[in-house]
Amino acid sequence: MxxxxxxxxxxxxxxxxxxxxxxxxxxxxxxxxxxxxxxxxxxxxxxxxxxxxxxxxxxxxxxxxxxxxxxxxxxxxxxxxxxxxxxxxxxxxxxxxxxxxxxxxxxxxxxxxxxxxxxxxxxASVIHGFLYNKKIFKKLNLQAPKTEAEFLSVLDAIKKNGSYVPLALGTAEKWEATQTLFTSIGPNYWRGETGRKALISGKAKFTDAAFVAAFDYEKKLSAYLPNTASTQSYSDSQHQFASGRAAVYPVGSWDISYFNQVAGLEFGVFAPPVRAAGDKCYILDHxxxxxxxxxxxxxxxxxxxxxxxxxxxxxxxxxxxxxxxxxxxxxxxxxxxDPIGKQMMEWRTACESSIRVNAQILNRGQPSLEQELWSVNADVLNGNLSGKDAASRIQNGLSASYKSLRK
Incomplete structure (x- = not known):
């Protein structure tokens, strides 16, 4: 060979x-x-x-x-x-x-x-956001949300209806908790590249208010996951949304082609909601x-x-x-x-782009910050950590293992 x-x-x-x-x-x-x-x-x-x-x-x-x-x-x-x-x-x-x-x-x-x-x-890069089932949204008279409050209101309405899983996401494989959710919603809290670069330079910490708020937001979203979230795989989540059993799916744009092949599935996409109306938007364009x-x-x-x-x-x-x-x-x-791809690419013009918060330099310590984020975000979504405790755990690891990497 x-x-x-x-x-x-x-x-x-x-x-x-x-x-x-x-x-x-x-x-x-x-x-x-x-x-x-x-x-x-x-x-x-x-x-x-x-x-x-x-x-x-x-x-x-x-x-x-x-x-x-x-x-x-x-x-x-x-x-x-x-x-x-x-x-x-x-x-x-x-x-x-x-x-x-x-x-x-x-x-x-x-x-x-x-x-x-x-x-x-x-x-090429990939862009993150949220897919939604158009038929479900129409049936429940819902609109694609633009703010955090609107998103939580939409998820509340879906959960109250009881016929669908509000948010198709599992934590069995852990990586989705970080790569398709936390690092997607987070840039609207730490102001994208500004916050990411501040972590590298040591001018910011994960225990700062903006990062804690991102973990807190993720914690709120955990209330809308399927009951089987802790044992649900990435493939399970795909099937859950594809079959019409879930209303919203945290998406990496690589998933578009998969869902395009599902007969009868009508879906739209919205960007990670901003914190409040009028706020500048940030997207993960990794x-x-x-x-x-x-x-x-x-x-x-x-x-x-x-x-x-x-x-x-x-x-x-x-x-x-x-x-x-x-x-x-x-x-x-x-x-x-592709209509979904076109809409996501247009976010580059409307919003400021950022990359995964840990991707540059910060993954070089031991244990890897990537692996630490997988575990911590899965624990947040499984109800085992508060936003404040999650931020402290990540920052403690960063302080111990990555200090020498900072410039």
Whole structure:
């Protein structure tokens, strides 16, 4: 198997091998994206070579070490890819053709901490919000909420009716509590990037009022989860909303394509409600995937031609509209055809974007802040922690494990 990979990673001069964890995108690359590139670049063959997501990071690191990695590499955001760069495995991309189409904010997930070096080209992000069942809302005479008070009122009405689960979310796998709920509603409390950067610099603490208020809000939402929440998986929550048994679903935009396939399901979407009418809105627009170039690629000239195309309007348009729920990070104007995706992308204009509060730098301690947030937010939703206690637990871990990481 290793020998086969080695042959693939050192393919003949006219062939580029692209590594990725996006197994589900294989058909798209082979039948749409690669042929689109090939029309303008005859003679450059590309092989899309995905690895299972759970095995990708360790496999990639091992194969970089043995010299058997392909020419182009799909990059995870932040620390995973920064580790590859720090080990000398990825080329610097600053000033390369195609990179001019990305603003500084889009580069953040694939830069050195001092923002002086970029090692992966941004491709796409995911956006968070809430899906709602249109038939249920119409039946109960409800409107998509815009404020926290309106959201709680809507959930109260659904719970009082008794026919539907107000909020389809479980805590068995824990990650959804953080990634699709807490870090989605939180930016409206800690003012997005302002609060996130303040945590990194040490000017803010999770025990500050804004962060405690976000945990308190999450605690309020726990009253509307299904009775089986503590044993309910991510898949269970998907099925609960898809079947019409739940009215609202905390969504990451990657879920759109799943629900689009459910016959008879009519759903809309609303952004994380602001604290009060007239408040500025913040959304979670989190970098998901980039593309880097193997520093030891034997075919860098063609690799950079492909990278330039990845930064083009053509690629951004195809990718955004064919990989539903993944939004181009380039500054090209894209006409999003999926109605839910279009509405979510428009939030970028109406609201200020932020990323997951722990994603940059703060995950580097032991235990990982990511894992701590999973446990704490699950405990909040399961009724085991108050907002104040949750904030204290996270801050205590941050103070003990992450002090040296602050600048």
């Amino acid at each position: 290793l020998c086969a990979t080695a042959v693939m990673g050192t393919a003949n001069a006219g062939t580029l091998v692209m590594e990725s964890w996006r197994v589900d995108d294989k058909a798209l690359w082979e039948t749409v994206l690669i042929p689109a590139f090939s029309k303008g670049h005859p003679g450059i063959d590309i092989k899309f070579s995905p690895t299972a997501p759970t095995e990708y990071d360790s496999s990639l690191l091992a194969r970089f070490g043995s010299g058997t990695v392909g020419d182009l590499v799909a990059c995870r955001p932040f620390d995973v890819s920064q580790t590859l760069y720090s080990k000398g495995y990825l080329d610097k991309l600053d000033g390369k053709p195609g990179m001019e189409h990305f603003e500084a904010t889009a580069l953040l997930a694939w830069q050195s901490d001092d923002a002086r070096t970029t090692f992966c080209m941004p491709v 970098m998901d995937i980039g593309i880097g170039i193997n520093k030891k690629s034997r075919n860098k000239e063609d690799a950079y031609k492909f990278l330039e195309w990845l930064g083009s309007q053509e690629f951004a348009d195809i990718y955004t509209n064919r990989v539903t729920g993944f939004f181009s990070l380039s500054n090209h104007l894209i006409a999003v055809r």
